[in-house]
Amino acid sequence: MKVLAVDVGGTHVKLLVSGATQRREFASGPALTAQDMVKQVKALAKGWAYDHVTVGYPGPVLHNRPVAEPHNLGPGWMGFDFAKAFGRPTRVMNDAAMQALGGYQGGKMLFLGFGTGLGTTLIVDGIVEPLELGHLPFRKATYEDYVGLRGLERLGKRKWRERVAEVIQQLSAALEPDEIVLGGGNARLIKELPPHCRLGDNANAFTGGFRAWEGGRAQANGARQARRAAPRRTDPTKGETN
Numbered sequence: 001m002k003v004l005a006v007d008v009g010g011t012h013v014k015l016l017v018s019g020a021t022q023r024r025e026f027a028s029g030p031a032l033t034a035q036d037m038v039k040q041v042k043a044l045a046k047g048w049a050y051d052h053v054t055v056g057y058p059g060p061v062l063h064n065r066p067v068a069e070p071h072n073l074g075p076g077w078m079g080f081d082f083a084k085a086f087g088r089p090t091r092v093m094n095d096a097a098m099q100a101l102g103g104y105q106g107g108k109m110l111f112l113g114f115g116t117g118l119g120t121t122l123i124v125d126g127i128v129e130p131l132e133l134g135h136l137p138f139r140k141a142t143y144e145d146y147v148g149l150r151g152l153e154r155l156g157k158r159k160w161r162e163r164v165a166e167v168i169q170q171l172s173a174a175l176e177p178d179e180i181v182l183g184g185g186n187a188r189l190i191k192e193l194p195p196h197c198r199l200g201d202n203a204n205a206f207t208g209g210f211r212a213w214e215g216g217r218a219q220a221n222g223a224r225q226a227r228r229a230a231p232r233r234t235d236p237t238k239g240e241t242n
Contacts, residue, residue, distance in 0.1 A: 005209025010072030010116030102204030
C-alpha cells in the first residue's frame with residue numbers, strides 16, 4: 001500500500017507519499033477551496049505512485065467529510081467528497097489528530113498544535129479523539145485567539161509564551177494526561193517546556209497519515225473521529241522534559 005498524506009494548514013498544504021523522504025508543499029490561505037486544494041495536490045504529486053490518500057483537515061470531520069468550514073481557508077470544504085475528487089480510497093481526519101497519531105507512544109496523551117490556530121487531540125490507550133478546544137472561551141476571547149498566530153502577532157513572543165503556559169496548565173488540570181506533546185510551527189518558540197511536556201516533530205503529521213490505514217477502519221463519533229492506533233512499546237518518560 002502506498003499512501004499519500006496531505007496536511008492542510010492555514011498557510012501551507014504539505015504532502016508526502018509513503019517511502020519518500022522529501023515533502024512537497026504549496027501556499028494555502030483564505031482563498032483556497034477544497035476543489036483547488038485537490039487540483040494542486042494532484043499536480044504536485046505527479047511522479048509519485050500512491051493508491052490511498054489521507055487528508056489532515058483543520059476542523060471537525062464526520063464520515064470522511066468536513067462538517068464545518070475552516071476558519072483560515074476559503075469556502076467549499078464542508079461535505080466535500082475527497083474520495084471522489086482524488087479517485088482513490090481517502091480518509092479525512094482532523095489535522096491535529098493526524099499529527100498526534102504520528103507521535104503517539106502509548107498511554108493518555110494530549111496533543112496541542114500551535115500554528116495558525118490551536119489544534120487539540122486526546123489519545124487514550126490508542127483511541128484518537130479530536131477535540132475543538134481552541135474555540136472555547138478564554139479570558140476575553142478564545143484559546144485560539146491568544147495562543148494561535150493572531151495572538152502571537154498581537155501579544156509578542158514574551159506575552160504569548162505566558163498565555164501558552166497558562167493554557168497548558170488549564171488543559172492539563174482538566175484532562176490529566178500522562179504527557180503533553182506540543183506541535184505546530186510555533187511550538188519551537190516555547191523556550192521552557194512545562195512539566196510532562198515534550199516537543200513533537202511536525203513530520204509526525206505524515207506518519208499519522210500513513211498510520212491511519214493500519215489496523216482497521218476509522219470510527220466516527222459525533223463530529224469527531226476515533227480510531228484504534230498501534231502504540232509503540234517505549235519508555236513513557238522518553239523525550240519528556242520536566
